[in-house]
Amino acid sequence: MREVLADLSLVAAKDLRIEFRSRVLANQVAPFALLVLVLFGVALDADQRTLRSFAPGLFWVAVLLCALLAVQRSVAVERADDAVVGLRLSGMSPAALFLGKATAVLVQLLVLEVLLTGGIIVLYRSSVEDVALLVLTGLAAGVAVAAAGTLYGAMAAGLGVSETLLPILLLPVLAPVLIGATRAFDDALGAAAVDGWAWLVLLAGLAVVLTLVGALAYRVLVED
Amino acid sequence: MSVVELRGVVAVLGRFPALAGLDLTVTAGETVLVQGPNGAGKSTLLRLCAGLVVPTRGEARVLGFDLVVERHTVRRRVGLLGHATGLYDDLTVAENVTFWARAAGLGRVAEARANWALGRLGLDGPLADHAVRTVSAGQRRRASLAALAVRRPDLWLLDEPHAGLDQEGRDVVDDLIGEAVAAGATVIVSSHELDRVRRLSPRVVTLAGGTLVGDRLGVVRDA
Numbered sequence: 001m002r003e004v005l006a007d008l009s010l011v012a013a014k015d016l017r018i019e020f021r022s023r024v025l026a027n028q029v030a031p032f033a034l035l036v037l038v039l040f041g042v043a044l045d046a047d048q049r050t051l052r053s054f055a056p057g058l059f060w061v062a063v064l065l066c067a068l069l070a071v072q073r074s075v076a077v078e079r080a081d082d083a084v085v086g087l088r089l090s091g092m093s094p095a096a097l098f099l100g101k102a103t104a105v106l107v108q109l110l111v112l113e114v115l116l117t118g119g120i121i122v123l124y125r126s127s128v129e130d131v132a133l134l135v136l137t138g139l140a141a142g143v144a145v146a147a148a149g150t151l152y153g154a155m156a157a158g159l160g161v162s163e164t165l166l167p168i169l170l171l172p173v174l175a176p177v178l179i180g181a182t183r184a185f186d187d188a189l190g191a192a193a194v195d196g197w198a199w200l201v202l203l204a205g206l207a208v209v210l211t212l213v214g215a216l217a218y219r220v221l222v223e224d
Numbered sequence: 225m226s227v228v229e230l231r232g233v234v235a236v237l238g239r240f241p242a243l244a245g246l247d248l249t250v251t252a253g254e255t256v257l258v259q260g261p262n263g264a265g266k267s268t269l270l271r272l273c274a275g276l277v278v279p280t281r282g283e284a285r286v287l288g289f290d291l292v293v294e295r296h297t298v299r300r301r302v303g304l305l306g307h308a309t310g311l312y313d314d315l316t317v318a319e320n321v322t323f324w325a326r327a328a329g330l331g332r333v334a335e336a337r338a339n340w341a342l343g344r345l346g347l348d349g350p351l352a353d354h355a356v357r358t359v360s361a362g363q364r365r366r367a368s369l370a371a372l373a374v375r376r377p378d379l380w381l382l383d384e385p386h387a388g389l390d391q392e393g394r395d396v397v398d399d400l401i402g403e404a405v406a407a408g409a410t411v412i413v414s415s416h417e418l419d420r421v422r423r424l425s426p427r428v429v430t431l432a433g434g435t436l437v438g439d440r441l442g443v444v445r446d447a
Contacts, residue, residue, distance in 0.1 A: 003329070010326050014312070021314040021355070082308035086371070089274060090327040091300035 004096040011092075011100025016107060018077055025108050029069050033112050036062040037119045051124040053192070056185030059120055060178050063113060064145065067174075068167055070108045071149035074101055075157045088222060098150060098218035102211070106146035113138045126189050133196045134188040140200060141181035143207035148173050151214040154221040177206055225252045226285070227379055227410040228273055233282035235265075235272055235434075242268035244434035245282070255401065255411045257421045260431035266414040267306070269431065270381040273412065274304040287378055300328075303377035305385055309368035313357035317347050317367045320356055324371040334374075341370035346396060361388045366396070373400060380404055380411040386420060398424055 019025050040058045044050050051058075078084040087097060117134070120126040128134055149170060156166040180203040187196025228250035235243040243265045250256050258266050271277045273286050275295035284291035286298045311320045321341055325334035342348045345366040356364060365388045372380070380401070386394045401411050401424055415421045418428075430438030 006331075007327070010323070014315070014323055017319070018312055018314045077312065080313065081311055082306065083310045083312060085276065085304065085306065085308070086310040086324060087327065088276065089299045089302065089304060090324070091329055092327050 004093055007092045007096035008100040008103065011097055012103040015074060015077065015101060015104030019108060024073055029066050030112060030115055033062050033066045033116055034119055036065055037116065037123055041123055048125050052126055055120045055124045055126045056189055056191050057182045059116055059185060060181045062116055063109065064171065064174055064178060066112050067109060067145045067149050070105050071153040072163060072166060074105055075153040079157060094219035094222050095215040097222060098215050102146045102150040102214065105149055106142050109142045109146055113142060128188065129190040130188045133184060133200060137181055137184040137188060137200050137203060140203040140207045141177055144177045144203060144210050145174060147210040147214045151217060154218065158221055227252050227287055229285045231283040233284050234280045235268055235277050236280045237268065242434055246435055248436060250410060250412060252410055253405060253408060254427060255405055255425040257425040257428045258412060258414045258431060259418060259428060264431040265434040266431055267383050270304060270383050270412065270414055274302050274381055275299040301377060302379040302381060303372040303375050304381045305368060305372050306383050309364050311356045311364060311367055314355060316353050316355055317359065318342060318352035320367060321370045321374060325374040328375045337374045341373045344373065344400065345370040362390055362393055365389055366393055369397065378409055380409055382413045384415055385413060386415065386417050394420065
């Protein structure tokens, strides 16, 4: 277990250091996320009531679109100069490798979620009515998206057409996460009268299942 | 003791057999030069010995482990220098080598081992703190060798290790191979630089069409 944690932190720290140095998140993904929010606002004709009502769904659609970029980047880092071969020869456990890469994607998603939360407050005039629900939903949904993204990113890379195949593979899998996170945010942002905590339980379950499946299945995708 | 034992090994990549019934035995402490024309199966042989290519038919054992059922164990004990360098562009040379030392499970000695490898490959000093994307192709190749050397593998699999290196770099590689063999490792080198590798390796194995067509001591036959 100690070895898994050491390898997990090694891989996560490496990926985050690479992202910090390359500034892809800051210079490309974050502006893209804000642009998506602005475009949704323009498309909905800047009607504040409509925007406030749709804000939770628009928020999570923006997160999923950014997650696609973050996952593709995470895969590309390993494929660019065949570093993935070194990882296969390293003796590192595939589960630790999966968890490390998913953790790095999760950290990036959480940064984007904070940015997007500021975006919907400023652009859509949304107000936070339940901070705890908002934070826990962001975390649970982030874990689910990062786990599924890391797993399907490796799968698409193995098929050699990751850029085009990843959205087709990943987005249907993440549909339940999108629904659950949107409903929970409806409650947290006061956009609709739903029991957000019940949806949060569903999200937490999805996060656990996707993480476990990813950790178990990654060996097949990376090692063979 | 045999480090590599291949009997009638067939390895099909895509629709074509990259190795077509290969027999080869390499004993511990040997340095073997693998030569042959492009497409002869040299790189596939090295990747097979690293446990990255699974034999389709035949019997294959490396370091005593079966390459079909125990290839994951084999992978931890071999070092492969391929055509790609396997480095991360946005990390420094030192960060890359240290990462691969830690990934190999060296723990507390990882940093010391990385420093040794950087010094051995002439990458210490300010160069160690340069991002890999900013260094020359030859320095990149040296960094890749340093990342391999930190692991001190039992079996070194080197695909064109001198490619892109200047004279000094080539000499360093030769010294490194000599030191590995002196320490008890086995080395298989694929190279077109016959004169240079012949000095390192008394045994020359020639492949063509995925099969062994020559296996001689002290004689290099142009392929």
